[in-house]
Amino acid sequence: MAVSESELRRRAVDLYRQGWAAKAIGDELDRSREWVRKWVDRWKAEGDDGLVDRSRRPHHSPSLLDETVVAEIVAVRDRLENDPHANVGAVAVQAEMERKGIVDPPSLSSIKRVLGAAGRTRSYQPKQRSDVTKWALPSPLLPGIWQQSDWIHDRRVDCGTVFSSLQR
16 A cells, blocks of 8 residues: 555654654655655644645746736837848847836846747848858059058959968
8 A cells, every 4th residue: 555645744753753863764764864854844844734745836936027028028129120220139129128218128038038939039040151252353552562461361363263362
């Protein structure tokens, strides 16, 4: 016959009241010493009510935003989307909210979470770079004159010749 958790807790408290050590109680009930201490401490603090199961739901959700804030984030993102020159990411949304006078705007991670849940994010598209970059030949200012230069990557001339260059 299986023993319920509440009966095990009651038995642990009874053994504790008889003077047993937490380790011995744990060994007897096939539980850890920490488990025994948890339930004995709850029993000491609350009596028999402390041996009842409790909800594991958090007492508060600090990352949960008010619906008006969520609606404002989405509205700001939509306004930014309509501007062809504006950035539309979480940083831009947060900056726009600060400009509108919101004293303590949500964190970037909260804004990203809201935008993702609202379907207002774009998948990251890395810029496609060509292996071959075509550049015009650099023209010297005057023949035989040295110029300060900085090394840059290899270039390909219109005719297809690859050359290494210094940028002035």
